[in-house]
Structures are given as C-alpha cells and as structure tokens.
Amino acid sequence: MPIRVNRALVLAFALALVLGVLAAPSRSLAQEAEFAELVATLATGDFAEKTAAIAALTATGDPRVQPMLEAMADRRLYLREEDGLVAIGEDDAEGLRLIDVLTGEEAGIVGSRDVDRIRANNRMRGIIRSALGTMTLMNPDAAVRLEAAETVFRSQDEGALDALEQALAAEADDAVRAAMEKARAAILLGSEDAVLRLEAVEALSSFTDPDIRSMLAALLVQDQDGTFAETDEAVRAAATEALDAIEQRLALWRTAGHIYQGISLGSVLLLAAIGLAITFGVMGVINMAHGEMVMLGAYTTFVVQQLFRDYMPGLFDFSLFVAIPAAFLVAGAAGVAIERGIIRFLYGRPLETLLATWGLSLILQQLVRTVFGPTNREVGAPSWMQGAIETTAGITLTYNRLYIILFCLIVFAGLIMVLRRTPLGLQMRAVTQNRQMAKAMGIRTGRVDALTFGLGSGIAGMAGVALSQIDNVSPNLGQSYIIDSFLVVVFGGVGNLWGTLAGAFSLGIANKLLEPYAGAVLGKILVLVAIILFIQKRPRGLFALKGRAVEA
C-alpha cells in the first residue's frame, strides 16, 4: 500500500512538472509581451495611463520592475527617439550609457539630444514610491524598511496588508516594528469588521502623531443627514477618547516645540549681539558696522570652504573648525583697524561715531559686493549638521540649530572666561570702569581699546560662521541683524553680558510664543512695542549696572 501511494504521488508530481514546463514558456511569452507594452505605456502614455501602468507593473512582481521604477523616480529613465527603446541611462564620459530595461543589456552610448527623459513629476514620484513601498518592506536595510512602513501608513492601501503582516512577523527592529504596527492599524481602520476597527483605534491611540489625529477625526465626520462616517458606536466612542488624548499630548508637544524654537532664535540673537555687547555695551561705541563684521565672518567661511573644496575635498566636514578661528582673526583684525583708523578719534562724540560707522558699513558692503559679486555665495553644511531628530509628535529638532545653540553657549562661556580670568579681561574691565585711574596705574588704554574692539568684532565674525549655516551669505547679511542686536543689548542692560544672555533668550522665546497667534509680522511688532514700554519703565534694561561706572 505505501508503495502505491508513493508511486501515485510521484506520478502526479511528474505530471505537474511536465504541465508546468509546457505551460511556462507560453504563459511567460504572453506575459512578456504584456510587460513590454506596460513599459511602453510608462514612457509614452498620459498621466492616468502611466499611473495605471505603474500599478500593473508592481502587480507582476517582476524583479525588473523595482530598478526601473527607481530609475524613473530619479529621472534616469529614457526613451530613445529612433526606436522607442526604454532604457536606464547612466552618465558616462562619452555621453549617456543606455541599459535596456527589458533585457538588462547595454544598448549603446548616446548623446542627450537622441533620447527623451521620461518625465516624472513630484506626484508621479510619490506614486512610484508608494508602489515600491510594499516591495521594500522586506529590504535588508532597516532605514529603507522604516521608510516603506511610513509610506504604507500614509497610503492606507489595503492591498499592502498581506505584505505588511508578513514583514511584521519577520521584523526584528523595534522602531520599524512600531512603524509597521502603526501602518497595519491605519489600514485596518478601513476594514469591514467593526471589531478589527475597534482594535485599530486602540492601537493608534498610543501614538502621538498629527496624521493619526486626522485619520481618527475623519471617522467622526457627520454627513448631511447626521450619519457618522463610522457606523459602529463603540468604535466612535473609542475614537473620541483616543482623539482627546492625542490632542492633549500634541498641544503639550507644540508648546515644547515653540519654546525650543524660541531658544534657538534666542541663540542666534545672542550670537549676533554678543560682540556688540562688548563694543557697545562695554566700550560705549555705537558701532553700526557691527553687522558687517558678522558678514565678514560669513564670507571668511565661504573662502575657507572654497579652499577646502579645491585642495582637501575629503576633509570638507572639518572646514568649519578652520573657519571659526579664521573668521575671528579676519573680523578681529578689521575691528582693530577700524578702531585705530576711525573710532579712536571720535570717542565721546556718539553722533559722529554713529554716522562714521554707518558710512563704513555701506563701504564694507559695497567692497564685498565688488570683490565677491552681488549674488549669494554658497556655503555648504557639513554632513554632521544636516538632518534632524524627529520626535513622534511631529516636532523636529534640526541639527544645525542644535549645534548653533551649543556653539553660542560655548562662545558666551569663553567670553566670560576671558573677561574674568585673563590679564586682558582685567585691563578691559579696569579701563571701562575708570579710564583715568587705569591710565594712572600704567595700563596702555589705547592698546586695550583697540584689543577690546577687536575682540568684539572677532566674536561677531565667529557669529558669521554660524549664521552662514542658516542664512544667505550675501553683502546684506549684516543689515538684517544689526537692529536685533542693538535691541538685545539695550533690553538686556548695557554693559552687562548676563543681561545680554537673558535678553536674547527672553526675546527669542517671546517672539516664538507670539508668532503662532499673531503671525510673524504682528508678533515682531508686539515684541518691539513691549520693549519700548519696558525701556520707558527701566531705561537701563533688565540688568542695570550699578556704581560709579554708570555715573561716569
């Protein structure tokens, strides 16, 4: 008996094999023709036809589809004009090397005028990406899987459910698992079964994500006759509850986000103002060319990066570490020259100083415009400053801003150290507190004046390095910061570095808390009005200096 069964099995298996072999070529031939037609539609069809072709191509599960669609999304898919060949193009020294998408073989090298690039706009790329999303759920790279899960989540595509569940069963990475579960719940939200929907709502309620809020809110929408989009009452109740919880958490996160943005704005203000706190706050020179020192720092960064690009492209990520001291030296030297050349003749004549330094700022701007040209210069961001930390609640902390906050605090601490712990700092404080007495004690006040001004300008130059990362490097860079800088110094209290620190951060946070409610324009006006009122009440700012220096 057992032998017979085996024999029957073997027979059946053999039959199936023969049938399979016989069927395979004919099926694949028909399929192949269909495939080629889909590819041709992809190249020449209109938008709707192309979209349909993408869906049909993904459904074939053919291994050639993924590289082809990826090439299309990257604008590397071409149509050869003479024979309608669809091919992936690779840049070559002699032109464009074509690789036939159907055969995978090389199809010669052509010039750019012999082929048409197959247009893929944003929308088309989005469709391709969500089509590929299901295909890349099992990708060995966790980052790709995460992206795929996010794509599926956003598309809420029911067709992806099976692939998603398979991928979920095999997934080891926690973050990717969470994203996949979120995507699965989002799909199940559209399921026929109320129990599954309830389960989905409960699964989604633990995430804090604005997208989920809108998905849940969509369930509670009433149409004209008062029926809800979600028919089951239990699911509705769960959705309402989940929505409230998410709203609360989101509101909390939003406020946290605004405060972070305020601190970030404050750090930029502080960086721009800190040099002025020395030249204006400590020395009492109204330096309208302060913004131009910032600009010089930014242009120094540009020059340093240019040298790195030409001579050491591999070390580009370190260019900022060279640019910081270089900017300090360039702007500092410019500061010393300005003090010795112009300002020292004008001590005690604030109006003339104001006019002279304003004229100087125009000259410096036009000088830079003549040397570097009027257009923006490109300052690149090193790789470690790009990107952001994403929190779950849709608040993103960008790295460049984080580093600038850090940099600003380091510069501030460094400056405090210089003023408190070095002989130069001691002399500076002595000269500003009582010039005559300092002179009598043998301090060369002229030299100290020049160095103090140079220090303030040098710090402005370092601020320029940081600002080049978030703003345009153009001759007008300095102008946009000069008013804010004066505002910070006056508000914080002239002559007091800690006042500048407090002033910068409180202005930054106030600005950012007001902005969502009042708008950027009105928000800024409100802050200005508040400062005017405040200065009326306390003319010496937040932290007024006390003692003899004030009366002098």
Next chain:
Amino acid sequence: MDLFDRITRLGAAAALAGSVALGSAAATAQEGDPIRVGILHSLSGTMAISETTLKDVMLMLIEEQNEAGGLLGRPLEAVVVDPASDWPLFAEKARELIEQEEVDVVFGCWTSVSRKSVLPVFEELNGLLFYPVQYEGEESSRNVFYTGAAPNQQAIPAVEYLMSDEGGGAERWVLLGTDYVYPRTTNRILRAFLNANGVSDDDIMETYTPFGHSDWQTIVAEVQEFASQGLPTAVVSTINGDANVPFYKELANQGISAEDIPVVAFSVGEEELAGLDTEPLVGHLAAWNYFMSVDTPENEAFIAGWHDFIGDDARVTNDPMEAHYIGFNMWVQAVEQAGSTEVDAVRQAMYGQTVPNLTGGVAVMNTNHHLSKPVLIGEILEDGQFDVVWETDDVVVGDAWSDFIPESSVLTADWTYPWVCGNCETPRFQ
C-alpha cells in the same frame, strides 16, 4: 568722508572712460548721433543681487545691435545709472535720464515699489519704460511696457497645475509671502481664484513675514500641522529674494520633501539658485515664462552669446533676462517701423510686434502693454536648473486687470482707439 569721496570719484572716472570707449568704438562703425538707451537698474544696495545681471544683459543686447549695424543707421549708446535700491532715488534717476541725458527709452526697475516710484516721472515727461519682471498686475500705464508675467501668466497656471491630478490634486493651500504689495495682491487674486474653484477659506492658510525673515521654524511647523489633515496640501510662495534660502533649508531639515508638500515659488529662478546649496530645494517648483534648460536653437544661441559677453561659462540666464531680450528686440523693430525714436510714434508701432520666444513660439505685444507668452512649470534639479514638467499648449495673453478681483474685473486696459485708457469701464471715445 575723504576715502568715500575718492572712491566715488574713481568710480565716476571709470564709468566715464567706459562710456567714452563705447561711444568712440560705435562712432567709427556708424554715422549720425547715437540713440541713447537708459538703463535704470540698481547696481548697489539690496537689489543689486538681482538687477546687476539685467544691466549686463542690456549692455550685451546693445553691443549685439551695434555689431549688426545699429538702428536707423545710428549707433546705440547705453546710459547706465545706479539708483542704489533706494526707491525715491529711482524717481530722481529716471528724471535725470529723461531730462538731462535725453535718452530715447529706458529699460529698468525690478521691485514694484521702484516701478510705482518712477511711474509719475515717465507719465509727466512722456518717457518710455520697459519693465522686465513678473509682477502683481492691476496696472497699465501709457508709458510702460510690461514684458514680465502678469498674475494670469504665472500664479494662476501654477495653482491650476497643482490642483490637477498630475500636479498632486492639492485641496488645501498655504499662501506664504513677504509682507508687501506683490504678495498681498497676488494672494488676493489667488484666494478669489481658489474660492471660485470650490476651495473654502478654511482650507486656505495665508501667512506673511517681514522682509529678510530668516527664522522659519514656527511657520514651517505650522505648515506641517496644516498639511496633516489628510488632504493633499501645496504651498504657494511669494517669498521675496533672500528669505527663500532659510525657508527651503528649514523645510528640508524638518524632513518635508517636495513629494509631501510641494512648494511653488514665483520669485525663485536660476539666478537665485546659483550660489546656493540646492539639495534642500530639489523637486520644489517654480513657474516662469522661461527656463534656461529649455532646449531650443534660439535659447542655445542666447546662452552662448551671454557666456561670450560676460566671459564666464558658469553664469546662468533667467526669466527677466528673456523679458529684456524680447522687450529690446520689440523696441528695435518698432523704432525701425516708425522710422524714429520719438516716444508716441514708437508706442503706436509697438502694438502687435512679434519676437520669437527663447522657449519656442512667438511673443506678441498687446494693446494693454502686456505680452502674450507661454507659461512653464519646472521642478528644481540638483544642478540649480529646472526640469520642465508642464507647459501651456499656447501663449497666454497677459491680463492687466485680474478677472478674479470684483472691482478689477470690470476694468479694461487698451491704449488704442477707441479706448485709449489703462483702467476704464467704457471706451473714452465712443
């Protein structure tokens, strides 16, 4: 002020030497008094970033015309002044050009406020101004030819594209702009257009920022929040010049790509992208009447001529440059047709003048002083160029008064008989 004085004197001397050289070279080539062409673009101050290039392109066009034998047998001579991005100075310099320099035509201005400031001068002295920049419309002066795009040649087609299936089918809209006349007027037109297309005010977010706004964290976060309502969202940006860079950087850093929320800009072109880290901008859109990347023989010749003239193959061309190219050639044709440079004669000859666009097709000057031009939409590429993803089938007639603002839709601009008016409800001569 000694130093400053010396620098200005040096600059004046150099300019004098330059114009003498230009004049003498031209004089040997042709007979007769030169025809003087005024160029009123800022060469210093904030707007120098955009306007310097336009001065250069005018010098190139004039040089080419002189090489081709001048105009009416007379050489052309450029008179360059620098209004220094200072709006009242624009009016002074315009008066100086017309009254003292006695120029026959002026090519110039960039910002709307500079145009508004010179407008009374040109009307009072009956001068002729060619204005090459896209603007908010709602104007038609007898003395100005507008060779840039009106809102219906840039903003409206861009929004229509984003509304279409192909453009992403956007249903929620963020109108983002710098707080001055161009964005405010454009957004007013766009809001009326969107309302007419069934978009409710709840689905439109309109936000303005001060000039040179560099801290976009809050606004970008708000846009993201606004976009997370489950409907496709698009941003229409009328952000001015320099503020664009930090805006796009913030978008990219917060992980918003053009596929999630496309941003279409009306003030970002090749020249603005040159010297930028374009990585954060890739895939975002711009709407113009010209892109450097358009592959036509005319454009290729224009770019080659520009590179030759400026001596730098890395320099780009952009939409306002094409506007000057079209405007200048139309003026040349009109002068030849009129047989004179006299303003009234040239104006009459301008109507119906045609010049081939650099992007294909033919531009026509209409009697409302605006051009018929094609509209193109491009996505930004890594190299700072644009990939054209959509274009109009035919040229679009520039509309001086928007059909979407109730009080403007009844107005007509037509400078030929029987209208002879820039903003009338009925013809002046019936």
